[in-house]
Amino acid sequence: MKSLVWFRNDLRMDDNPALRAACSKSEEVHGVYIYSENQLKLHNEANCKIEFMIQNLKSLEQSLNKLNIPLTVISSNGFNEDAKKILNIMNERSIKEIYWNKQFGTDEESRDIEVENILTNNNINCFLYDAQILFPAGTFKTGEGKPYSVFTPFKKRWIENFNIDLLDIEYNYIPKEKTKISSNINDFEFCFAKDHSVDMSLWPVGEEEALKRLDNYLDKKIFYYAKDRNEPIIDGTSRLSAYLALGIISPKRCILEALKKNNFELDSGEQGVTKWIDELVWREFYKNIMFSFPRVSKGRPFQEYTNKIKWRFDKGELKAWKSGNTGFPLIDAAMRQLKNEGWMHNRLRMVVAMFFTKNMLHDWRLGETFFMQNLIDGDFSSNNGGWQWSSSTGTDAAPYFRIFNPLTQSKNFDADGLFIKKYVDELKDIDEKEIHDPSNEIRSNCKYPTQILDLKESRLRAIDAFNEAKN
Ligand SMILES: Cc1cc2nc3c(=O)[nH]c(=O)nc-3n(C[C@H](O)[C@H](O)[C@H](O)COP(=O)(O)OP(=O)(O)OC[C@H]3O[C@@H](n4cnc5c(N)ncnc54)[C@H](O)[C@@H]3O)c2cc1C
Incomplete structure (x- = not known):
């Protein structure tokens, strides 16, 4: 018996139920991965995450190779082509069984239903797992x-x-029968253009x-x-x-x-x-x-009333937040950590997201997208959950009047200012008393920006906006 394992976001051998089942039941096993630059862009996957994914796919191919499992990478324009692509490869290789691990998100779920229907209609058995x-x-x-x-x-x-x-x-893989098919990963054109500045040595492959x-x-x-x-x-x-x-x-x-x-x-x-x-x-x-609640996967808030919030939009503030130049040292350090590392500490994710959606009163979806476009760990459900929690639009969300003060957060969680000093070079010589909220004189001497907003006023503005939407 021959079978195909369709890898998606399960780039591993260990505890991979689809791979394990295929290996237990079949003498010959092939792997496939569908690479779609369009689809990755459509889902706002970060450039650093795509690079990391490609490198990890190559590493997986080497592990599979030791078991005589060839990995074929196929290009596609998007999820709508996946069914056809999978059917073609199965027909070409006369394979009648396919195994995959489920994914989350409405697009992924609809794609899988379509693939399963088409394959079943072609007398192919599909086996799906939770991984x-x-x-x-x-x-x-x-x-x-x-x-x-x-x-x-x-x-x-x-x-x-x-x-x-x-x-x-625990499972011990035993090498499969050799096949005539060889992996194509080293010749595959990923057409990947690097445009990030993340230090990838932080993320060994x-x-x-x-x-x-x-x-x-x-x-x-x-x-x-x-x-x-x-x-x-x-x-x-x-x-x-x-x-x-x-x-x-x-x-x-x-x-x-x-x-x-x-x-x-x-x-x-x-x-x-x-x-x-x-x-x-x-x-x-x-x-x-x-x-x-599939609506959260379609850009809608969990708390429906928050649809009525009149979000602001200020190009200058948005740019300052994205580039880490808001004039609030902890916020800026966090945003610069994201740029340098493709990752941000959890507390800071909450602090910057709350600042964005409450003090700046900007739509959480803009922040959510920016995070996805920059995080190496971008995960649709955790990111959406984190943003909706911070903006008080989600499940179990922070009450809307609970708004972190970034200066207090800074003093409480970065008391010596060491984190700020690490990421905000302009402030590296400022002492811990001044660093959380430097005086105008220090800002001017260090060429560090003034605050883009007034914390007290912006807090009240946010509470008013939520009250108005609620009533
Ligand atoms: C606004 C916002 C956006 C976020 N976006 C993402 C995202 O895109 N991807 C992502 O993986 N996490 C996200 N998180 C959750 C959390 O910040 C990260 O999972 C965590 O910082 C990752 O670091 P770690 O691996 O060292 O976590 P650890 O503290 O070591 O935790 C272990 C694992 O638990 C999970 N985890 C930890 N905290 C959370 C949490 N609050 N919610 C869900 N899972 C959690 C992660 O998988 C993490 O790797 C977000 C949180 C917020 C507030």
Whole structure:
């Protein structure tokens, strides 16, 4: 028996249920990846993320090669061509079985339904798996039979239903029969034009590197996570998000290895471990939200009333925010971190998103898109969830009158100003008393911009706009 595995955002061997099933059942296995520059652009995938994806695809090809599984990369103009492309390759190679892991997002789901229909009509068997989250999306319902829209009760159900058998992921691959087909990845024209300035040495390529990163993180840092996770200058979080977003590592592997450090306890024992697993459950929560409330995947807010908010639009403010020149040092340091690293610390994501949607009163969708276009870990559901939380338009969102003050956040979470100094070169010699809100004289001497807005006034303006939309 011959089979085809369709790789999408699951660029790994470890805990890859589609690959595992194909390898268990078939003597000959082929892999395929559909590359569409158009589609990636349409979904605002960051240039650095595309580069990272291509490099990881090459790394995956080498691992598959050791098992005699050739990987064929096919180009396409977009999701609408995928069904035809898959059918063609299966017909050409006389393959009658295909395996893939499910993706989230309405476009992806519609594409998969179309592919499955066309293949089934052509007598091809399709086998679909859940590889991105522990429980299939939509598993948990409230007492009224509705999907959860608040994190804490969702997490409670998640923990109640957790069973260690869910993490039965160990599997030894045995090389398959050799095929006449060879991988084409080294000749494939990705037509990738680099236009980012991210330091890619921060993101070593490949599944082995991802597993090593997990291992290193779990060795020590995880035990301090509950305390260290809020201070951006501390390297206290795992930075595994880029690998999780492309499926280079699996959430099950992360949870299993973390549990081993905590006597397999999910909600007691080491606080750092339980807190870290909590964050992985947030990731699952947002994927469930996207699945159960497809409107959030179509640019609509979860809280419908917020559609009526009269967002402002100021080209100058937008430019200052994007380039890290708002005159608020912590905001600027965060935006420059994003540009240099393709990544931003979680607390700062909340701070800059709240500043954007509340103080600047700009539409959260603009910020969401800018993040997707720049994050190496861009993940549609987590990004959408994070933006909707910060702008108080989403599930379980921050109440609209709760607006982080970026100066207070700066003093609380970057007390010595070390994070600001690292990213805002103009302020590197300013002492910790002045650095959070430098005087006009310092700003002028250091050529650092004045503030683009007044915090008090802009806060009241935001509350008025939300009140008006609500009533
Ligand atoms: C406005 C905004 C936008 C965001 N956009 C994204 C995004 O595009 N992609 C993305 O992966 N995360 C996003 N997040 C969530 C979070 O900021 C990142 O997952 C986290 O900073 C990644 O760093 P880490 O891997 O070191 O996380 P760790 O603290 O080590 O956490 C481990 C893993 O848990 C998951 N996780 C952690 N925090 C969250 C969270 N709040 N929501 C959902 N999952 C979480 C991530 O997969 C992360 O890799 C966003 C948050 C906000 C507020």
